[in-house]
Amino acid sequence: MDDLIPLLPKLWEASYETLYIVGLSLIFGGLGGLILGLGLYTTRSNSLFSNRPVFGVLNVLVNVFRPIPFIIFLAAAQPLARFVTGTGIGNTAIIFTLSLAAAFGISRIVEQNLLTVQPGVIEAARSVGASRSRIMLTLLIPEALGPLILGYTFIVVALVDMSAVAGYVGGGGLGTFAIQYGYRQFHPVVTWAAVLVIIVIVQLVQFLGNYLARKALRR
Amino acid sequence: MPLISLRDVTKSYPPSQRGGAVVHAVEGLNLDIEAGDIYGIIGYSGAGKSTLVRLINALENATSGSILVDGDEVTRMKEGELRRLRLGIGMIFQQFNLFNSKTVAGNVAYPLEVAKTPRADIALRVAELLDFVGLADKARNYPEQLSGGQKQRVGIARALATSPRILLADEATSALDPETTHEVLELLKRVNTEFGVTIVVITHEMDVIQTLATKVAVMDGGRIVEQGDVFDVFSKPKERRHSASCRPSCRVFPPRPNSSRCGSGIRGAS
Ligand SMILES: Nc1ncnc2c1ncn2[C@@H]1O[C@H](COP(=O)(O)OP(=O)(O)OP(=O)(O)O)[C@@H](O)[C@H]1O
Numbered sequence A: 001m002d003d004l005i006p007l008l009p010k011l012w013e014a015s016y017e018t019l020y021i022v023g024l025s026l027i028f029g030g031l032g033g034l035i036l037g038l039g040l041y042t043t044r045s046n047s048l049f050s051n052r053p054v055f056g057v058l059n060v061l062v063n064v065f066r067p068i069p070f071i072i073f074l075a076a077a078q079p080l081a082r083f084v085t086g087t088g089i090g091n092t093a094i095i096f097t098l099s100l101a102a103a104f105g106i107s108r109i110v111e112q113n114l115l116t117v118q119p120g121v122i123e124a125a126r127s128v129g130a131s132r133s134r135i136m137l138t139l140l141i142p143e144a145l146g147p148l149i150l151g152y153t154f155i156v157v158a159l160v161d162m163s164a165v166a167g168y169v170g171g172g173g174l175g176t177f178a179i180q181y182g183y184r185q186f187h188p189v190v191t192w193a194a195v196l197v198i199i200v201i202v203q204l205v206q207f208l209g210n211y212l213a214r215k216a217l218r219r
Numbered sequence B: 001m002p003l004i005s006l007r008d009v010t011k012s013y014p015p016s017q018r019g020g021a022v023v024h025a026v027e028g029l030n031l032d033i034e035a036g037d038i039y040g041i042i043g044y045s046g047a048g049k050s051t052l053v054r055l056i057n058a059l060e061n062a063t064s065g066s067i068l069v070d071g072d073e074v075t076r077m078k079e080g081e082l083r084r085l086r087l088g089i090g091m092i093f094q095q096f097n098l099f100n101s102k103t104v105a106g107n108v109a110y111p112l113e114v115a116k117t118p119r120a121d122i123a124l125r126v127a128e129l130l131d132f133v134g135l136a137d138k139a140r141n142y143p144e145q146l147s148g149g150q151k152q153r154v155g156i157a158r159a160l161a162t163s164p165r166i167l168l169a170d171e172a173t174s175a176l177d178p179e180t181t182h183e184v185l186e187l188l189k190r191v192n193t194e195f196g197v198t199i200v201v202i203t204h205e206m207d208v209i210q211t212l213a214t215k216v217a218v219m220d221g222g223r224i225v226e227q228g229d230v231f232d233v234f235s236k237p238k239e240r241r242h243s244a245s246c247r248p249s250c251r252v253f254p255p256r257p258n259s260s261r262c263g264s265g266i267r268g269a270s
């Protein structure tokens, strides 16, 4: 315990950094994943903008990048991060890479959840003359909102997990804190404190996600 | 001039597997539907009935032939024109296909939003329509809180929102019990008499044709094998190949191998 108390300010700072990294990655990656997922959904055959070549390209793209272990992706994408954000290290670089990696994962979750919308519902909207883009924005997303919220909740938890390796590129957050002040200094209590904060964050996120999904699903 | 006119219309689907045969869902079909008709289309499962109605509002594109709706050639329309066409053609479905994320009022309002109707007018029109279908008290409910019959009433209100001249009903009562079916059919009759809406009813139930339709076409294998006034077709079928136990209504169906379905049409096929 005595090991931990002087480190508390650092713990709070690390918690804040984790929330900052995860929050921004969720915004950028979430948006990118939504667009990519809508692309996958709408270009498949018999969908709103069915287009075999485009679907094929998107599908391969996602299949190629999604399974890469994040820590390797982080290293491999560093030149890209440097090119786009101007820096290959620190929180900015990790937010960029995390957003990119998350977008591929999120796109599948979005695609899967959009596929749960009954085709008949889309057809009903087409039959009243709704344009395809209107259907996509005013109908498809609201109809799938409940499962989409749960999917995004799942992703936030995954982002907390992935953000823990930020230390490898000089980023901060609870992962860096646990390794630097806990593991390397032989202070398990310090590591456990970081674990505890992560558990609390994940629980809160899951609780919020469940609550919002319940509201969207009205049950 | 008929309101809806199909000439030599064919709709083919490519084979589902490599080496399979092309499916002609509709083949060389001719059909004229006059304004004010309630036109029944009956036939076995797979006869091409759904494909036929979906060609009328161009949810499906014809492979060949001409489809005139109110004098306009549907098969040559571009996306923008199609959207305008569809505002003039309502459609109701077997599975209702209501928007679960919207309230009853929201469902009925959707076509009006698509048509860019001013907000105040939308509210009035929605109230009017819900009143017409007898669901004024359900405006704020969600679809999952309604019975099947109520859902189809919402479907009808939604289909009528933009005051279309044509209503397409694809097996609109097939998911309903006989009593509810009767209520919905009565409602459709009122849609025809009170608003002068031309209705195309797809069904595999003879009762539906007998209670509702003025004209009927019998479909089989993508073609119309018999058509005319309901009374004529049912009392003087062209093809007299019936067994003694069959009621007259059965005779209009081309006999199928291993098929001795009888009674009130071909329930059970869907
Ligand atoms: N999208 C499609 N792709 C391939 N074949 C199709 C497609 N839609 C319909 N068909 C085929 O076209 C034929 C006619 O189908 P359709 O749905 O029009 O029949 P139906 O008369 O409405 O039958 P039901 O009473 O079962 O609804 C069937 O053989 C069906 O398999």
Ligand SMILES: [Mg+2]
Pocket: B049, B050, B051, B170, B171, B270
């Ligand atoms: Mg059908």
